[in-house]
Amino acid sequence: MSTDDPLQRAIGDWQRKYRIADGDPMIAALELVRLYLDHSRQVENGENMPVPSFEDFRGTMESLDLRSKSFINQASDLVAELRRFGQNVERLNRVRIATLLVLVVFAMLLGVVLGRW
Secondary structure, three states, rough: OOOOOOHHHHEEEHHHHHOOOOOOOHHHHHHHHHHHHHOEEEEEOOOOOOOOHHHHHHHHHHHHHHHHHHHHHHHHHHHHHHHHHHEEEEEEEHHHHHHHHHHHHHHHHHHHHHHOO
């Protein structure tokens, strides 16, 4: 996108105002809207078409909203599983340490018993 584009400048100002990183999902959504607007103006033979109607744009945004909700649900499930996995790993590490300590104490006791025998 060029720097002469008023929409791009407005998005850049908005990013700086709210300190939004370039890789933010909202920026990706804005880029999708921009692609939609650019693509909807073109036809196969290269002629420009008018900007899509509000109803077309609204339908597209509703479709994007439905898809994003599905993605958000899947992402939240994945995050929950990763958190559970991390907790399980921590639990296993504690069990390993406890097992190691028990084995060390048992080996020391066995060494003392065999040393006296």
